[in-house]
Amino acid sequence: GAGVSQSPSNKVTEKGKDVELRCDPISGHTALYWYRQSLGQGLEFLIYFQGNSAPDKSGLPSDRFSAERTGGSVSTLTIQRTQQEDSAVYLCASRPRGPSDYGYTFGSGTRLTVV
Amino acid sequence: QQQVKQSPQSLIVQKGGISIINCAYENTAFDYFPWYQQFPGKGPALLIAIRPDVSEKKEGRFTISFNKSAKQFSLHIMDSQPGDSATYFCAASTGGTSYGKLTFGQGTILTVHP
Numbered sequence: 001g002a003g004v005s006q007s008p009s010n011k012v013t014e015k016g017k018d019v020e021l022r023c024d025p026i027s028g029h030t031a032l033y034w035y036r037q038s039l040g041q042g043l044e045f046l047i048y049f050q051g052n053s054a055p056d057k058s059g060l061p062s063d064r065f066s067a068e069r070t071g072g073s074v075s076t077l078t079i080q081r082t083q084q085e086d087s088a089v090y091l092c093a094s095r096p097r098g099p100s101d102y103g104y105t106f107g108s109g110t111r112l113t114v115v
Numbered sequence: 116q117q118q119v120k121q122s123p124q125s126l127i128v129q130k131g132g133i134s135i136i137n138c139a140y141e142n143t144a145f146d147y148f149p150w151y152q153q154f155p156g157k158g159p160a161l162l163i164a165i166r167p168d169v170s171e172k173k174e175g176r177f178t179i180s181f182n183k184s185a186k187q188f189s190l191h192i193m194d195s196q197p198g199d200s201a202t203y204f205c206a207a208s209t210g211g212t213s214y215g216k217l218t219f220g221q222g223t224i225l226t227v228h229p
Contacts, residue, residue: 108157
């Protein structure tokens, strides 16, 4: 597709369960980012992948959060033992390589509700 | 400090008016300052961006003003339209190992009345 695709668009899960959120970036985009948007808040950086380099995990809020990117394309964000405070919209973005273009393309996000 | 502070939290403007949103930053290493527009149920979309070597950039009805010494930048929307009603985020980034990682402001909900 032409844009960043995220699935599912909505996810309701019970507290304590694990969830997986998927991101399909734009083909050819080497950089991939995950952000979290809580109600009324800005976007909080979670993790960044760039090509084959080690990911920048500095934004992951706890060890319950992890992410991987397979084959330099699809990424999965996993939240283990979900808590109510994990409820938020999880946004994925990708961009092409190169200092001349910082422009992200965001997906529409996955709205996660932990009950 | 990586924080970017944005104000106001919400803004109501009449059609045809000027909408102004302000942001301030602390990290002098920031070298890229974009503004994003977000409609409900959608991800943010890049609206306009500026680098610190210029003081102003204009694209259509949208203008960024940048004050490097004050570490502030603002978005001006001229002739505001109801279709501009959305949430606006300022952001900033720096190079290095976190190349392109954006730090976002808290967002401004803009409502333009017809």
